[in-house]
Amino acid sequence: MSLAWVLTLGAFLFSVGVYGVLARKNAVLVLMSIELMLNSVNINLIAFNAWFRDSAAVGQIFALFIITVAAAEVGVGLAIVLLVFRNRKTINVDEVDLLKW
C-alpha cells in the first residue's frame, strides 16, 4: 500500500477531529474529536515508521507515548466534565459561559 493513502487517511481523520472540536456542543463529543486528532497522529507516525523500515522504531515508540498520554488526558478530562455536570446539570460547552472578556 502506498504511503500517500495512509497519510491521506491521517489527514482526513485530523480534519474530522478539528471539525468536531469546532462544531460539537457536547463536551464529551469534543473530547472524542480530540481523540480522533491524536489517533490521526498515531496513524501518521506508524505509516512513516513502516515506510522508513526504521530499525530504532522511533515512530512506534512515539505512538505508544501518545496513546498513554491520551489515556491520562481523557481520564482527567472526563473527571472535569463530570464535575461540571454535577454543579451545572449541563455539559453543553456553549452554556459554560460565566467568564467572559
Add this chain to the structure above:
Amino acid sequence: MLAQTAFSLSSVNVHAVLPEIIITAALIIVLVVDLFLPDRAKSANAVISMAGVGGAAVALMSLIGTGTHRTFGGMFVLDGYAMLFKFLFLAVAAILIFMSVTYLNEVVRNIQGEFYFLLLTALLGMLVMPSARDLIALFIALETVTVPGFIIAGFKKHDNSSNEAAVKFFLFGVLSSAVMLFGMALIYGVTKSTNLYEIARVLSTKQYPMPIHHADSVVFASILLIIVGFGFKVSAVPFHFWAPDTYEGSPVPVAAFLSVASKAAGFAGLMQITFVAFGSHSSVWAPGFAILAALTMTVGNVIALQQKNIVRLLAYSSIAQAGYILIPLAVVANKSAAIQKEAFAAALTYILISMLFFLLSLAGMIPTAGFWAKFFVFRSAIGAGTLWLAAVMVANTLVGLYYYLSVGAKMYLREPKERGPIAVPYALVAAIVLMVIIVAAVTVYPDFFNHFSPRSTLVAF
C-alpha cells in the same frame, strides 16, 4: 547516530538527573504521607514539598560548573541554559508553595495533599523541559506540566468559575497538544528522527533519509503546526482566548502557576525547537513570530485597558508579556551570530525578569519597576534592524504603563472603604521578600544572563 545509541540503565548519568529524582521522591512521599495526616495537620505536606524543592536546588547547585551533561542517549542535556531555567522553576515553585499554604488553609482544607502532589508533578515536567532535546521528551515534559494544571485549575470543586476555568483550559490544552503532535509526526516523516540535533542536521543539509517530494512544504507545514501548538501554551494572540478565563476562575496560586511557570516552560520548549531543530529555517518562522509578537503585545495591552477585575487585567498583561518575549525570537532570521546571541540573551533575561515581576504583582505589588527589563528586548530588536517591531513595543510599553499606574493610583490615592490593619500572612511575606531579593540581585548585575548563552548548547557560536 544519537537516536540509535544502545540504551542501558548503567549509562544514565544519575548526577545530571538528580534534581528530577529528588522531586519525584518528594511527590511520592507527599502522596503517601497525606493518607495518614489528620485534616488539621495537612499543612505538613507543604513542609515536605519545600524540603523536596530545597533538596533539588542543592542537587542542582552541585552540578554548577561541571560542564555539559548528556544522558538518556542524548535526549536529556544539562547545560547553562537548562540550569538557568531549572533554578527559575525551583524558585517559582518555592514561592508558589509559600503562596499556597495560606490560601489552601482558607479555601480547601482537606484536599491539600493532592494539591502539593500535582504542583510537584508539574514542577517535575518543568525541570525536564529545558533539558529535553528530543521531540518525545519535549512532548512528555509539556504534558507533565499541563495535565496536573488542568486539575488544579478546577481545584475549588464546588465553585462554578473554577470548574469553567478547568474546562476551558483542558479543551484548549488538549487541542493544542494534538495540533503540535501532528507537526511533530510530519517532521519525523521528513527526517526519520525525533532528536532535535539530528533533525537540524537533516534539515540544514537536505539529505533526507528517503526521497520526498515537496519536502520544503512539509517542513513548512510542520513548523506552522508546532508553532500554533506552542502558541496556545504561551497564550500568544490569536491563541489566547482560554487564558483570561482560566486565570480568573482558578485559585490564585494556580493562576500564578499558569501565567508564570507553565508559560516559561512553554517558552523553553519553543526556544529549543526553533533554535535547535529549525535553526536552518529561521527565515520561515522568524517573520511569523514578528507578526505574533506585534499582535500579542497590542491585543493584550488594549484589552487590559478596559478591565475592571484585577486578575483579568493581570491576565491580559501576561498575554502582552508573551508578546515581548516573542520579539527576540522574531529578530534572529538570517542575522549574524552576534545578533543571534544578543537576541537569545534578551529572551532569557526577559522571561526571567517578567516572570518574577508578574509573581510580585500577583502578590500585590505594582510591576512598574520591571520596565528596564524591556530594554534588552528593545536593544535586540533595534540591533537586528526590525525597527517597526521596536516601535510597536514602545507604544505598547506606554499603554502598559498607563494601566499599571492607574491600578497604583487606585491603591494609594483613593480613600479606603474600610480602615484598620490588614493581616498579612507570614508565608506571603516570605515569598515577597524572596522575590525582591532575586529581582534586586539581577537589577544590580543585569549582564548576568549574557554569560549563559555561550554555555548553552542551543545556539552554536
